[in-house]
Amino acid sequence: MAEVKLINVWKKFGEVTAVQDMSLHVKDGEFMILLGPSGCGKTTTLRMIAGLEEPTKGQIYVGDKLVADPEKGVFVPPKDRDIAMVFQSYALYPHMTVYDNIAFPLKLRKVPKQEIDRRVREVAEMLGLTELLKRKPRELSGGQRQRVALGRAIVRQPQVFLMDEPLSNLDAKLRVRMRAELKKLQKQLGVTTIYVTHDQVEAMTMGDRIAVINAGILQQVGTPDEVYNKPANVFVGGFIGSPAMNFLDASVVEDERGVWVDFGEFKLKLLEDQAEVLRELGYIGKEVIFGIRPEDLYDAMFAQVKIPGENMIRAMVDIVENLGSERIVHLRVGNLTFVGAFHAESMVKEGQEIDVVFDMKKVHIFDKKTEKAIF
Numbered sequence: 001m002a003e004v005k006l007i008n009v010w011k012k013f014g015e016v017t018a019v020q021d022m023s024l025h026v027k028d029g030e031f032m033i034l035l036g037p038s039g040c041g042k043t044t045t046l047r048m049i050a051g052l053e054e055p056t057k058g059q060i061y062v063g064d065k066l067v068a069d070p071e072k073g074v075f076v077p078p079k080d081r082d083i084a085m086v087f088q089s090y091a092l093y094p095h096m097t098v099y100d101n102i103a104f105p106l107k108l109r110k111v112p113k114q115e116i117d118r119r120v121r122e123v124a125e126m127l128g129l130t131e132l133l134k135r136k137p138r139e140l141s142g143g144q145r146q147r148v149a150l151g152r153a154i155v156r157q158p159q160v161f162l163m164d165e166p167l168s169n170l171d172a173k174l175r176v177r178m179r180a181e182l183k184k185l186q187k188q189l190g191v192t193t194i195y196v197t198h199d200q201v202e203a204m205t206m207g208d209r210i211a212v213i214n215a216g217i218l219q220q221v222g223t224p225d226e227v228y229n230k231p232a233n234v235f236v237g238g239f240i241g242s243p244a245m246n247f248l249d250a251s252v253v254e255d256e257r258g259v260w261v262d263f264g265e266f267k268l269k270l271l272e273d274q275a276e277v278l279r280e281l282g283y284i285g286k287e288v289i290f291g292i293r294p295e296d297l298y299d300a301m302f303a304q305v306k307i308p309g310e311n312m313i314r315a316m317v318d319i320v321e322n323l324g325s326e327r328i329v330h331l332r333v334g335n336l337t338f339v340g341a342f343h344a345e346s347m348v349k350e351g352q353e354i355d356v357v358f359d360m361k362k363v364h365i366f367d368k369k370t371e372k373a374i375f
Contacts, residue, residue: 002063002159003028009058018044020216033207041216042196051078084153088165092137099133102151123151143174161193234371246338250290265334269310291364297340300355
């Protein structure tokens with residue numbers, strides 16, 4: 001097993017910068033998720049680790065071995081990096097059986113036949129493929145093909161697994177099952193794994209840590225709890241969480257009763273420790289971006305702490321989406337719109353005026369210019 005380190009890595013394609021000054025340390029045995037929208041540079045990062053792309057600048061280490069450094073003229077080819085990659089497209093050989101597909105990388109390395117047979121059958125047992133070893137890929141379902149692709153990677157016993165959106169071709173139900181299977185398998189094998197996805201649910205449920213990337217720039221690295229509860233900036237706050245975090249432009253104002261965020265249509269009173277932070281940093285009288293997650297808004301009927309005029313406002317219900325376990329409620333106050341995720345027993349109706357409570361302990365304030373989190 002091995003750790004993976006990227007130190008100030010850049011990748012340019014002509015005038016286009018795909019990855020910008022990326023520094024990332026993936027610990028030995030860790031399940032690291034690279035998360036971001038399409039075209040953000042996450043697959044390019046994975047391909048540089050694999051050796052399928054050469055960085056323009058910077059250094060990449062796999063274990064203690066320097067595998068890429070353009071300035072020193074170092075570039076270790078993919079076959080010598082002891083890395084196995086699983087692709088979105090499965091990339092199975094259609095003319096080979098499941099057994100031969102899994103065995104193929106071992107045959108290339110001239111591993112003895114008896115050892116190949118033992119390892120293939122061991123991996124097949126682990127992945128529930130024993131009964132399918134004589135079948136060809138066309139005779140398998142999408143989930144079975146994905147397990148064969150995983151088996152081919154596992155059988156090599158590499159130092160690092162690289163996975164590029166391996167579940168995106170599966171239907172929703174199978175994807176949920178495979179997420180759990182993959183996580184369990186990674187823990188069982190203990191192999192350092194770097195997994196690319198644009199699906200924040202996959203990232204939150206599978207990763208030990210998540211590296212959030214946007215426009216080729218690393219935005220934040222942290223545990224699922226850290227990136228969810230303490231987003232580093234507006235992008236991370238909005239990208240992680242479903243429904244997405246509400247963002248409203250506001251001004252920070254102070255009177256004899258305390259410090260408030262003023263939205264024009266209404267005001268909310270901040271807690272004293274939050275007020276102290278904004279005072280110290282000089283934000284009184286300045287514009288900020290106010291963020292709150294839909295699940296931190298409540299129908300007043302179900303709120304534990306409600307203080308009219310401080311954390312409770314009157315809002316119009318525009319749309320109600322009933323998801324069974326909760327209700328997604330689209331709310332409006334004047335020209336301001338935001339979304340709440342209410343308790344399933346909330347019986348609010350479209351066109352109704354209701355009292356909405358903000359959990360002020362859970363609010364996020366971002367700098368208006370930099371979009372970085374203040375708290």
